[in-house]
Amino acid sequence: MKSATATINLDLLDPLRTLEKCISKDILPIEAVFHYFNCNGCRQDKVQGWKYRDEIDGQWKFFTIVNRCSDCFNGRQSKEVFSEIQQQRNQRLMDQYWLIDPMLKEAGFKNYQVHNPVQENAKKIVSQFVRSGVKGKFEPENLLIIGSFGSGKSHLATAAARSFKEKGLCTGFLMEEHYISLIHSSYNGGRKKEADILQDLKRFDVLVMDELGSENYKMEESSWVSTRLLHLINARKGKATIYTTNLNTETLPKAIGERAYSRLKVNTKIVDLYSTDYRDNFLQ
Numbered sequence: 284m285k286s287a288t289a290t291i292n293l294d295l296l297d298p299l300r301t302l303e304k305c306i307s308k309d310i311l312p313i314e315a316v317f318h319y320f321n322c323n324g325c326r327q328d329k330v331q332g333w334k335y336r337d338e339i340d341g342q343w344k345f346f347t348i349v350n351r352c353s354d355c356f357n358g359r360q361s362k363e364v365f366s367e368i369q370q371q372r373n374q375r376l377m378d379q380y381w382l383i384d385p386m387l388k389e390a391g392f393k394n395y396q397v398h399n400p401v402q403e404n405a406k407k408i409v410s411q412f413v414r415s416g417v418k419g420k421f422e423p424e425n426l427l428i429i430g431s432f433g434s435g436k437s438h439l440a441t442a443a444a445r446s447f448k449e450k451g452l453c454t455g456f457l458m459e460e461h462y463i464s465l466i467h468s469s470y471n472g473g474r475k476k477e478a479d480i481l482q483d484l485k486r487f488d489v490l491v492m493d494e495l496g497s498e499n500y501k502m503e504e505s506s507w508v509s510t511r512l513l514h515l516i517n518a519r520k521g522k523a524t525i526y527t528t529n530l531n532t533e534t535l536p537k538a539i540g541e542r543a544y545s546r547l548k549v550n551t552k553i554v555d556l557y558s559t560d561y562r563d564n565f566l567q
């Protein structure tokens with residue numbers, strides 16, 4: 284869409300002729316002078332218009348078509364267009380990378396079963412993480428939720444992801460096996476290349492990577508998987524990520540590789556659902 288100023292075709296040399304096109308046919312300006320008005324956006328006198336007198340009372344009147352200068356008008360318009368494109372892109376990403384377990388699709392903080400102080404504390408940390416992220420500053424940057432099957436770690440991660448999504452943050456959720464099989468397919472004629480997948484995953488405001496370290500035990504190619512995980516962890520640098528694992532701080536480094544683990548620890552708080560001692564690790 285063109286701006287109003289562009290479609291009117293300002294005739295700077297002949298303001299009278301241009302004015303006649305713009306104001307009522309019944310009023311005939313007898314004199315017109317080009318005039319600059321203050322812009323409603325930047326407040327500078329950059330809005331083009333006219334000062335004119337007509338035959339009715341001979342008084343000077345002012346006329347302008349728009350209330351913003353073309354810089355502010357175009358700037359605002361392109362910001363709106365940009366934000367719309369970004370929203371569409373985020374929606375596409377979320378449609379593609381929202382692979383939560385159907386069993387957990389209703390998981391929230393309210394229906395998280397707390398049986399002991401460890402779970403109570405974990406719930407507190409994760410909901411605090413959500414509150415800080417929604418306000419715009421994740422504290423800490425990442426969480427690593429560790430616990431056995433049934434400890435509720437994926438439930439908490441899902442609850443957090445759903446809350447972020449509801450609050451309008453671009454949120455993705457996938458299990459390690461999804462990520463690894465996506466990368467595999469990128470080598471086997473898949474639509475996206477590995478770099479594209481990483482680029483996608485980098486874009487999320489928040490990403491949950493569920494069941495970290497689970498693939499390495501199944502595969503012969505553990506160093507290949509470790510490298511893929513390292514790439515993902517690097518791609519998520521500066522962005523909030525929630526990792527969950529049913530391994531512990533001794534077995535996880537072996538499963539995902541020491542390098543990936545040492546990167547993972549940066550700006551990451553451990554939420555330990557194994558421990559009976561519920562003080563936190565890393566960022567204490």
Ligand SMILES: [Zn+2]
Pocket residue numbers: 322323324325326327329351352353354355356
């Ligand atoms: Zn302006």
